[in-house]
Amino acid sequence: MTLRRPCLIALLVLSAASAGARPPDGGHTMAADQASDQVSADFDKQLVQRVNENLATLARAGKAPVLAPPRTQAITGMTWPMGPVDGIGTAWSGISNFVDLNLAYPNQLRDYTCATRTYDNAGGYNHRGIDYFIWPFPWHLMDSGAVDVIAAAPGTLIEKRDGYNDRSCSFDAPDTANYVIILHSDGSIARYLHLKRGSVTTLPIGSVVTAGTVLGKVGSSGISTGPHLHFELRATNAVNAPVVDPNNGQCNTIPTSWASQRPYRDTRINRLSTHSEPPVFPVCPNTFDQPNFKDSFAPGDALTVVSAYRDIGRGMVTQFRILRPDQSAFASWSFDMAEEGDTPPYYNGAYWYWNHVLPSNAPQGLWTVEATLNGQVTTHTFQVRTGAVTEDGPLPPELSGSWYHVGTSGQGFNMELVNDRRFLLYFYGYDDSGRHLWLYGDYDPAARTFDYGEPMDVPMYFVSGGRFNGFDPDAITSRVWGTASVQFISCKRASVVLTGETGTQTLVLDKLLTPVGLTCSD
Known part of the structure; x- marks a missing residue:
């Protein structure tokens, strides 16, 4: 949902303001179904059949994957399936939904913590995977190919598909996801669905991949409401095979499949950025973000500061400062989404923005926007130039x-x-x-x-x-x-x-x- 405060849209000229609470001038919060999907029963059967056909082809060629003896649990030691590792793939992403462990439907939900951060539908679909969204400006990130989908565990590339439309934004889209399927050594299957068209790995079927191998880019192909990765782990390749929830919790007491399981709510600032004017978030069927990024300003220019979050909750206060090149404060304020009125306890993803105007005598140099949340400091730099240092001339x-x-x-x-x-x-x-x-x-x-x-x-x-x-x-x-x-x-x-x-x-x-x-x- 988009948030705006018409009475506050007027730009504010600030000097060294106090660090008191300041409501945002607008923003956008992720709806619960903004990064969701469906895998139909027919599509599920197609995936199983294609994997079996590829396994048979490899066996005839004497290249069948070597499997370890069956275990009671699927592969362990998995890593975050978004990349680049320790870069934008982890910083500009989050989780919107987990596996639905309650097989009844509709609206009978249970995730691994016994909460309801998942979904089903009246047609009998229970969400079988984890949805990893990219944020903020997901369509912009998808179009720029900024976020990789990477193998969470080693295995054999056993099936893939590419070439289908990747701009789905509703549950009415055709069931034509681009995807990669990996067979693990214990016989478990990992499905990586909804990939960006033209991004699927060129590795041939039967290739051995390591954890961290790039499989494609995040997209929104198939039945998908926005750019995200649907990561689904199954015990075997059989139709209706048990789905493995890799997370350990009160309602899923098997050991975690992750090398390091992340907290249920992994709160952080995904991105801090500056803009020429407030960003415009598209509404389906429009699938083109307008971030309006800007990092070079002149004195007197309008400046919009955007702070984007994942897993942001009420009562979590962010302290902001805009620092001049000499590190003196041009502006400072605080924000708690609880001050926004009737908001839920958490948003999976959200961003808010604050408008400013730089003074006419703003000093030239590198300015810094600083945001502190839960003791973690995030910074973004931008330039202010006056053109007064030298006249245009040759390179010194x-x-x-x-x-x-x-x-x-x-x-x-x-x-x-x-x-x-x-x-x-x-x-x-x-x-x-x-x-x-x-x-x-x-x-x-x-x-x-x-x-x-x-x-x-x-x-x-x-x-x-x-x-x-x-x-x-x-x-x-x-x-x-x-x-x-x-x-x-x-x-x-x-x-x-x-x-x-x-x-x-x-x-x-x-x-x-x-x-x-x-x-x-x-």
Whole structure:
């Protein structure tokens, strides 16, 4: 549901405001069925049949998966099925529904804690899996391919399907999910449903996969009300095989199947962001988010701050601050959704926004939005530029050299000026999954001149095939990875927003090494 307060939509000009409670100017909360689905009996039988056909084909070829002796419980040691690991796949996701352990229907619900965070319907469908949603701006995240679906446990790729429409937003959609099915060594089956069209792994049937193998992207194909992953664990591949709820709780006392089971309510701020105006959440059949992201502002600009949550409950207070470059407070306030009136005890997902106007004398530099919830601090940086540091001109030679993100080990870029308009950028660091990431960019705008604080969007490329010994130029491949938006605050400090195929990250960089003969007076 969308929340708005017409009397508060007028933008507020704030100086160093107090940290008192301030209602949001609007927002959106997830309805209970916003990331839900249905697997019909016919579709269930199709999946079983296709797996059996593939098993028979592999057996005839002498490639049948090797299974361990049957156990009383399905595979253990499973990991979170969303990626990149420890990145946006875990930060920008949550759980909307669990397995329904009460086989009666309709509206007779029981999840593993004996609560009712699940669903069924009058046709006899009891939810057989766990629904993992992506949040905020799920359609935007789906379209950008930001969140992977990854194997929760090792096994054999035994069935997959791709090519079907992925913009379903209601229970009236056709039952044509894109999916991947993995057979585990104990004979249990994992179904990964509703994947994004064109994202399903190209690995052939019979491939052995490890935990963490990317299987596809989160989508909304098949009978689905919005972008999410339906993860279903079954004891065997038989029709109507027992569904395994991997969570241990009061109403499901078997040992947990997870390596580390997450709490029932895993409260956190999923994302803190700045925008040119309030985001617009689509209503089905519209499936296109309008986030209106903005990270570069001028003095006097309108600024909207959005804080998006998962598992947010009444009585949980978030403290906000907007900090100037010198870390002094421009604005501060607090928020508790209990102040929103008749709200439920929890929302699976929600976001709220607050409107501001930057003062006409706002100092240039890197500003910070800070939100503290349950002792955890989340930050987001944005630029304010005045254009007053220098007039447009050539690239200052003192920008050449090594720039590092001092907050982490081994992240930064080298910048090499080719002439007073062109430079090469070599980035080295990590992607959102923690894997090493090396990129290069070539900035050569024909008519562009330089200004401190002005963002420069540099196309970044990923190169592979190179080696020192036996170098073969024909083996070199280069593909566009994304964009680095670079802003030099001074000749000693810069920021870069990397946006590409492995997500988005913002780094504040300090100049550490400058070529001999160049100086920086800041």
